[in-house]
Amino acid sequence: MTRTSGPLDDLLIVDLSRVLAGPYATLVLGDLGARIVKVERPDGGDDSRAIGPFDAKGQSAYFASVNRGKESIALDLKAPRDRDVFEALLARADVLVENYRPGTMARLGYGWDVLHARHPRLIYAAASGFGQTGPDAPKAAYDMVVQAMGGIMSVTGHPGGPPTRVGTSVGDITAGLFTVAGMLAAVHHRTRTGEGLFVDVAMLDGQIAILENAVARYAVTGVAPGPLGARHPSITPFAAYACADAHIVIAAGNDALWSALLDALDLSALKANPRFATNASRSEAADTVATVLEARLGTAPAAHWLALLDAAGVPCGPLNDVAQALDLPQVRARNMRASTTFPDGSPLLCAGNPVKLSGYADLPEKPGARALDADRAAILAELGL
Amino acid sequence: MTRTSGPLDDLLIVDLSRVLAGPYATLVLGDLGARIVKVERPDGGDDSRAIGPFDAKGQSAYFASVNRGKESIALDLKAPRDRDVFEALLARADVLVENYRPGTMARLGYGWDVLHARHPRLIYAAASGFGQTGPDAPKAAYDMVVQAMGGIMSVTGHPGGPPTRVGTSVGDITAGLFTVAGMLAAVHHRTRTGEGLFVDVAMLDGQIAILENAVARYAVTGVAPGPLGARHPSITPFAAYACADAHIVIAAGNDALWSALLDALDLSALKANPRFATNASRSEAADTVATVLEARLGTAPAAHWLALLDAAGVPCGPLNDVAQALDLPQVRARNMRASTTFPDGSPLLCAGNPVKLSGYADLPEKPGARALDADRAAILAELGL
Known part of the structure; x- marks a missing residue:
């Protein structure tokens, strides 16, 4: 049997969150079948509508791409x-999500203690800039601030170059994904115990x-790592290399792949060179490896080398822009190129659901985004209000 | 009551995964209390040990930082x-995780169909480069390949500059986090139905x-967006700006914060300028906004401006390296600066658990990484083998 909903289709998520971290979390939960009721402020709704x-x-x-499939009700x-109305919704909700600054909900009379006493089974997830505890808890943060403070910008970019932001909002998106993990773990806890939990991300x-590897490097050397442009810090070759017309990426993550790479490039003689014998020695000589590879790659265009390396089983790929990425046959075959609608019903290209589950259909047409307050009447009727 | 385990402490995860995407997923699950039995190949174990x-x-x-707290058994x-031994483990497992190339498990006689027939409640999660379906399914991928093919590198870096990799392995880490979402959704499905699911990420x-905003931009304009250095594509000011001695990040995400920023910088006269009246008009004039702000910021060092903007409630932050990030009072207060041990028991600095749950302790000392096969005797005894 292939179901068209998702495994979370028994869950009602009441979503007060705005802009990205919280909304991204409920986007993922919605793609897994949860019903999301987005509660927006009456004067304009979610900031991201603007x-x-x-x-x-x-x-x-x-707004439309991150909030597709969510019902909207405007509440002050x-x-x-x-x-x-909000309290009637909470009485039916499985999870409340918000990404206000810590303290905001308590000032509204909806702090965790109050809600937990009133609705012991309710799960309450808060995604915030700095968290609910610690000296910076009351401060607001945006993606750019945590990318800068958290260290990822210090390892992104080129040595000696200007500051470089990761081109998508990984600060928000990562927080959203950890919030999903926390919420679903809390759902499991509730199934076992009947008790709601507070999730603080x-x-x-x-x-x-x-930061993974960057923390490990700092831990071992005592020196904070810097940016490395387009290569991996401890795997070589694992970088972007210039061909005659464009760069390609080659990721030869172990000795067998290094050997296959040399054979494919007609550079087999280098196998005997002790400087290139192990991943560790190649990483020491990463610049030399790049020089040697690019001397050969520069003799033909990217398409030639990608075909050749693909045939040899060496992981490689082109540097695609977003249009090219969304046009990949693999991306299309996996329904990652999807469509939704703006609030007025007109179509919008969007990303699909990256979590594929047996027994559940993965459709490329996604329910649309809603105009502010579009679902008020239906929700009030459902609540008997 | 504060528990020292986690909400997933009834789950046994059998983990065949190597290097990063799969191991990162089970790291997150382990931090949430799941028991992880890492099954490694006898000749050297997980590639990342090397x-x-x-x-x-x-x-x-x-290896140690990503695999802390996981038991190890070497099995051919x-x-x-x-x-x-492996089959006896599976008979007790809740989830099997692997990140082989698609087809590898079927060739070993452990494809989903076989395992699902034998263990109907078992959840099977596969994280792979390109997925289990589609024309590229059989190909191997590494982080760098999917960063290049998937488009994130095309929006990271500086206009006209060289290719730029995101400085951490977001290809693996994101896949790991989506795998966590899929596994926990499958756990919920199993609780409801008794049926295991296959999770394909x-x-x-x-x-x-x-890609979020980048897909939305392409969808609306038909033009693939390029890299923007250190600024946000559609929010201004939201970027790194140069002070007298260093860059800082300022993220004034709405009109009220823009106004507060101008007041704090003694630039209130600019409030009347129609070019800067809305976020949309400021984003059109992002270079001019930067010029105006940097003319003022350049007159004093970063620390001066950060204190001033903090006091004014304008989101801002320093560009920290990894050492500085891990030393932040907020990071320490949240136990995100944590410690674990190498297989020999010596200490290792590591990142903590970003999912904080009420009722569960969040300790900064994490169980250590294990030597290859260190838990064989205990596991065999438990299985009665």
Whole structure:
């Protein structure tokens, strides 16, 4: 049996979050079948409705792509009537998600202690810039701030070059994904115990958690690593290399692949060179490896070498722009090139769901984004209000 | 009650995965309390045991930091006796994780169909380069290949500059996090239905899924976006700006913060300038905004401006290296600066767990990494073999 929903289709998520970290988390949960009711403020709704890029009618593609498939109701959490609606929603919810600054919900009378006492089974997930504890907890953060403070920018870019931001909002997205992990672990806990949990994820913490190799290098050497341009710090060859017309990436992650690479490039004589005998020695001589490889790669265009290396089983790939990436046969075959709709129903290209599950259909047409407050009547009727 | 384990402490994960995408997924699950039994090949174990950085004894800090807290048993899945052990483990497992090339497990007689028939409740998660389906499914990929093919490198770096890799392995890490989401959704499905699911996550798919704004820009304009150095594509000011001695990041994500920024910098007169009236108009004039801000910021050092902007509530931060990031009071207060041990028991600095849950302790001392096959005797005894 192939189901068209998802394994989380028994879960109701009430989502107060705005812009990216929280909304990205509920996007992932929605793709896994959860029902997301997005509660927005009446004056304009989610800030990201006003962040570009926009279509010709002024609808935000940014908002629509991250919030596809979510119901919308506008509630003023300071107005008594709207608070009644919100509280009726909470009484039915499995998870509450918010990404306000710590303290905001408590000031509204909706702190964890209050809600946990009232709804012991409710899971409450908070994604914030710095987390609910620690000296910086009250401060606001945005992606760029945690990318800078958390160290990822210090290892991204070229040696001696200007500061370089990771080109997507990995600060928000990583926090969103850790929030998903925390929420689903809390769902499992609730199944076992009946008890809701508070999930506290900080964007800054997420940046530390994804530094991986950079922390290990610092731990062992005592020296903070710097940026390395387009190569891996401890695997060689594992970088972008220039061909006659463009760069390609070659990732020969072990000795067998190094050997296959040399054979494919007609450089087999280098196998005997002790400087290139192990990954460790190749990484010591990474610049020399690049010089040797590029001397050969520079004699023909990228397409030639990619075909040749593909045939030899050496992991490699072109440097695609977003248009090229979305046009890859593999990306199309996996329904990662998907479509949704703007609030007015017009179509919008978007990314698909990267979590493929047996027994559940993975459709490339995704439910659309909603206009602010579009689902008020239906939700009020459902709540009997 | 504060528990010292985690909400997943009833789950046994049998982990065949190597290097990073799969091991990162089980690191996250282990931090949430799951028991991870890492099954490694007898000749050297996980490839990453041979990938640096190394300590003075040749132990990999890279391996140890990603595999802390996981039991190790060495099994040759082609040897009958070891297959018996593996199959006895599977009979008790909740989840099997692997990141081989698609087809490898089927050739060993452990394809999903076989295992699902034998162990209907077993969840099977496969993280691969390109996924289990589509024309590129049989190909190997490494982080660098999917960073290049998936488009993130095309939006990272500086306009006209050389190719730039994101300085951590976001290809692997993102796939690991989506694998966690899929596994935990499958755990929920199993609780509801008793049925195990197959979870298929591709590194390339994960790269498409995190492009967010870049896909939206391409969708609306038809033009693939390029790299923007250290600024956000559609929020301004949201970038790294030069002070007298160093760059800082300022993220004034809405009009109120823009106004507060101008007041703090004694540039209030600019509020009346229509070119800077809205986020959209500021983003059109992002270079001019940078020129204006840097003219002022260049008159004093970074520390001066950070203190001033912090006091004004404008999100900002220094460009920290990894040493500085790990030394932040906030990072220490949140136990994101943690410690584990190498297989020989010597200490290793590592990142902590970014998922904080009420009712569960978040300790900065993490169980250590294990030598290859260190847990064989205990595991065999447990299995009665």
